[in-house]
Amino acid sequence: MPQLTVDALNPPGTKAWRLQTDHSWRKARFAEALQEGDFVTPDPEEVRPWLTGRLTKDWRGRVTWEAAPGRTTFAPGEISLHAIAHRSQPAPVPDREELRQVIAGTDTSARRTLCLHLNGRFLLCRPEEPSPAGDPALAAYGDSLSGSAYLGPEATEDDRYIAEQYRNFLSAWYHHLRTGRVGIYAGEPLWDSSAAELAERIRAWEPDG
Numbered sequence: 001m002p003q004l005t006v007d008a009l010n011p012p013g014t015k016a017w018r019l020q021t022d023h024s025w026r027k028a029r030f031a032e033a034l035q036e037g038d039f040v041t042p043d044p045e046e047v048r049p050w051l052t053g054r055l056t057k058d059w060r061g062r063v064t065w066e067a068a069p070g071r072t073t074f075a076p077g078e079i080s081l082h083a084i085a086h087r088s089q090p091a092p093v094p095d096r097e098e099l100r101q102v103i104a105g106t107d108t109s110a111r112r113t114l115c116l117h118l119n120g121r122f123l124l125c126r127p128e129e130p131s132p133a134g135d136p137a138l139a140a141y142g143d144s145l146s147g148s149a150y151l152g153p154e155a156t157e158d159d160r161y162i163a164e165q166y167r168n169f170l171s172a173w174y175h176h177l178r179t180g181r182v183g184i185y186a187g188e189p190l191w192d193s194s195a196a197e198l199a200e201r202i203r204a205w206e207p208d209g
Contacts, residue, residue, distance in 0.1 A: 001042045001118060001119060002042070002085035002086055002087045002118060003034065003040045003041065003042055003085070003086045003087075003088075004040065004041055004042065004043075004044065004046075004047045004083050004084065004085055004086070004136055004182075005018055005019065005034065005038055005039060005040050005083070005084045005086065006018065006019040006039060006047055006050045006051065006081060006082070006083060006084075007019075007028065007030055007031060007081075007082050007083075007084050008025065008055045008063065008079050008080065008081050008082070009030050009079065009080050009082065010079055011076070011077050011078070011079070011080075013030070015027070016028050016029060016030035017055070017063050018032075018035075018038055018039075019038070019039040019050060019065075020037050020038060020039055021037055021038070021039050022037075023039070023065070025055070025063045025064075025065070026038075030082075031082075031084045031179060031180045031181070033086070033208055034086050040086070044083070044118070044135075044136035044137035045137075047083045047136040048136055049067075050065070050081060051081045051082070051083060051134065051136065052067075052068060052069065053065050053066060053067050053068050053081065054066050054067075054068040054078070055079040055081060056079070057079065063079070082134060082181065082182075083134065083136035083182050083183075084180040084181065084182070085118060085139075085176065085180045085181075085182055086180060086207075087177070087207045088207055089207065090203075090205065090206060090207070091120060091173075091177055091202065091205065092119075092120040092202075093120075093170070093199045093202045093203060094116060094120050094121070094122065094166075094169060094170060094173055095122075096162070096166045096195075098121065098122050099114075099122045099162065099165060099166055099169070100156045100162055102114070102122045102123065102124060103150075103151060103152070103155055103156050103162070103165075104152065104153045104155070104156045106124055106151040106152055107151070107152070108146070108147060108148045108151050108152035108154075108155075109146070110146065110151070111126075111127050111144055111145065111146040112124040112125065112126065112127070112144070112145055112146070112151060113125045113126075113127050113132060113141055113142060113143070113144045113145070114141070114142040114143075114145065114165065114169075114186075115132055115138050115140065115141045115142070116138065116139045116140040116141070116169050116172065116173060116186070117137065117138060117139065118137060118138065118139050118182070120139070120173065122169075125138075125141070127144040132183050133183050133185065134182060134183040135182060135183040136182050136183070137182075138182060138183050139172065139173055139176040139182060139183075139184065140169055140172035140173060140176060140183070140184045140185070140186040141183060141184075141185065141186060142165065142168065142169070142185075142186045142187050143187045149161075163195065166195055167189055167194070167195040167198065168186045168187065168188060168189050169186045170195055170198040170199060170202065171186070171189040171190045171191045171193070171198055172184045172185070172186035172190060173198075173202065174190075174191060174198050174201055174202055174205070175190045175191065177202065177205050178205070
């Protein structure tokens with residue numbers, strides 16, 4: 001499992017900060033490599049409360065964090081907070097057969113969101129749960145699905161549908177590995193490559209440092 005940090009980014013994307021172990025914030029390059037003193041944890045639940053807070057900057061350029069219970073999005077012009085995943089080992093290629101099995105074993109009357117965990121395993125989440133966008137436990141997520149065309153055994157008989165889902169999630173997984181970002185939308189491909197090409201890129205990927 002990767003280590004997680006909390007990074008903050010200003011709206012233009014020109015300035016970034018990282019949470020420290022003493023709960024201060026240092027200036028940083030967004031998603032940069034780990035440095036001594038950075039707050040870091042393998043547990044997404046330790047990161048989650050920080051992501052729902054609010055970061056403000058005073059006239060001296062110092063930033064401070066305050067709790068903002070219940071918030072789900074950032075307002076225009078507001079500093080945004082992000083979990084960043086840092087890996088020290090190569091990552092697995094998500095398994096197409098596992099994707100098929102996860103879809104096949106789902107109740108077609110339910111509405112579920114297909115997701116990819118940080119460990120590279122497929123799972124289905126309830127859409128009424130907190131938004132998967134930016135979720136520190138997830139590498140990627142797809143659209144909310146329901147009905148036999150998208151969930152259940154009948155859906156897995158559509159090879160084109162399974163191939164499209166698999167390629168989209170491989171694309172998001174590769175983007176996750178390259179950027180450290182979490183909770184990436186996988187409803188469409190982020191890289192103009194085939195599933196086979198993406199799998200090769202994932203196998204060849206090595207963590208920085």
